Amino acid sequence: MADLPPIVLVFAATDPSGGAGLQADIMTLSSMGCHPLSVVTAVTIQDTTGVDDINPIDAEWVADQARCVLEDMPVAAFKIGLLGSLEQIAVIAEVVSDYPEVPLVLDPVLASGRGDELVTDEMVAALKELLIPQTTILTPNSLEARRLALEEAEGAEGVDLAECARRIIASGCEYVLITGTHENTVEIVNTLYGQGGVVRSDTWQRLPGSYHGSGCTLAAALAATIANGLEVSDAVKDAQEYTWQTLKAAFRPGMGQHLPDRLFWAREDEPAGGGSSEV
Numbered sequence: 001m002a003d004l005p006p007i008v009l010v011f012a013a014t015d016p017s018g019g020a021g022l023q024a025d026i027m028t029l030s031s032m033g034c035h036p037l038s039v040v041t042a043v044t045i046q047d048t049t050g051v052d053d054i055n056p057i058d059a060e061w062v063a064d065q066a067r068c069v070l071e072d073m074p075v076a077a078f079k080i081g082l083l084g085s086l087e088q089i090a091v092i093a094e095v096v097s098d099y100p101e102v103p104l105v106l107d108p109v110l111a112s113g114r115g116d117e118l119v120t121d122e123m124v125a126a127l128k129e130l131l132i133p134q135t136t137i138l139t140p141n142s143l144e145a146r147r148l149a150l151e152e153a154e155g156a157e158g159v160d161l162a163e164c165a166r167r168i169i170a171s172g173c174e175y176v177l178i179t180g181t182h183e184n185t186v187e188i189v190n191t192l193y194g195q196g197g198v199v200r201s202d203t204w205q206r207l208p209g210s211y212h213g214s215g216c217t218l219a220a221a222l223a224a225t226i227a228n229g230l231e232v233s234d235a236v237k238d239a240q241e242y243t244w245q246t247l248k249a250a251f252r253p254g255m256g257q258h259l260p261d262r263l264f265w266a267r268e269d270e271p272a273g274g275g276s277s278e279v
Helices: 021-031 059-070 086-097 121-134 142-149 161-170 214-227 232-248
Strands: 007-012 035-040 042-047 050-056 077-080 104-106 175-178 188-194 197-204 275-278
Touching: 007 021, 007 059, 007 214, 021 035, 021 214, 021 232, 035 059, 059 086, 077 214, 086 121, 104 121, 104 214, 121 142, 142 161, 142 175, 161 175, 161 188, 161 197, 188 232, 197 232, 214 232
Parallel strands: 007 035, 007 077, 077 104
Antiparallel strands: 042 050, 175 188, 188 197, 197 275
């Protein structure tokens, strides 16, 4: 009998385009040698141009989906993506609290790539209160990091990303990986922060075009590398490398954004690296 692959439980919404959400997570985890367990949080109507509508799943159904598989199989990591309601945040926080030894990767999906708002201010507050304190590593882009860190009536332009990370970590999160895709820089700089400040900073070539599901891919890849036994800093390095390669090999099947090719390795013999690191 074959050895058991690392098992990762994902909470996420469906994406019928296959570019983001649960489908992206399943492809990424499978591509990186993990067995994905999937808990559906919402059914969406979307394509490569944006999100048209979201139908959240009943919170008790979300909890029951998770508890059913957790009672059956051992899990090496949790990954959380788009959540559909306040009630879901509460029940998922309760579920993962029963497994404090299992690393948790939280991708705070607050808006679509087109800019569609996907969560309310009340849901953001619940994330900060209930889930972020249980999180091993949070993976916001710079816009999400500022929204999560800002105090009421505080202007985003007055708070730098290092301060955002410090505030998020002070709320109980172990690590924060802030991605620089939305910053006005020639290259993309992704920075991992821990309790003592910057842990590592990685610079990546800014590729042309825009991508649907890049954040989902990075967070799922990070869950996979952690589930495979890497320490957080090394897991972040390998997850970024994998994600950059998926974007380099991306394709544009529709009228909107490009889709990352999570199976690029099956179509390329020897992909070249595109990043540099400072540890």
